[in-house]
Amino acid sequence: MNTPLSANVQKLRKFLEGRTGKAIMDYNMIEDGDTILVCCSGGKDSYTLLAMLMALQQRAPVKFRLIAMNLDQKQPGFPEDVLPRYFESLGIEYRIVEADTYSIVKDKIPEGKTTCSLCSRLRRGIIYRTAKELGANKIALGHHRDDMVHTLFLNMLFGGKMKAMPPKLVTDDKAHIVIRPLAYCSEADIAKFARAMEFPIIPCNLCGSQENLQRQKVKEMMHEWDRRYPGRTESVFTAIQNIVPSHLGDNDLFDFRGLTLDTPVEEGDIAFDAEELPISGTIPITHTA
């Protein structure tokens, strides 16, 4: 962990820090005096999130406190010493919460059915409670750009809704703000960084459950698109930030019924024109070293 980083890894680290800093600024995710509970599962994303937030804390113009948290869900084979040892080595304040959600989920969900939704509901409740106990006003999660894009497609293809995963939101109990500082980072860069940093990764399949099948399909679809037409994930992510309600069909977002000749409409009517799309009109947010 203390071996000096190669020039390429340093470059990648700087790049990811830059992307994280930009997302934090764009969405005003962190303010002076915040106490941020950083959820660490032991996966590549949360290790990267913690590394980014700790680095930015050193040079941010505002003061904020970080508390790393891990929820030990009592899954069989969970290596309970790994994260405490890692947090100690970083010298960061941390809290390990033990809650046997594994048994609850196994007990309540019939064999063969997907356990993830109950499991995540239970986990969410415990995270909120811990944030309250520790006086944290923000909760940081390690979701990245690809997660957000996949969620958009999942909701569109299987849920009939144009809804992704927001970079910032208020919790259901209105007590905390959830932030996703890795919103501008790609999964590929995070994976590269995690490998180079040799983070002590804890496998994510200890519960024996399969990742949601529909999510897997969407991931495969996006990977295939990206392979054939590089830059598509960036493009969809840019679209999430660039919505034109007058060119969709939601009456709640745009008053189609009340539309008159005087209504200002963004982008006008190009229904009969050939769309002029840039070859790769996206923000270049993938590290290429």
Ligand code: SF4
């Ligand atoms: S994969 Fe396992 S630990 Fe993760 S949400 Fe699903 S049931 Fe829970």
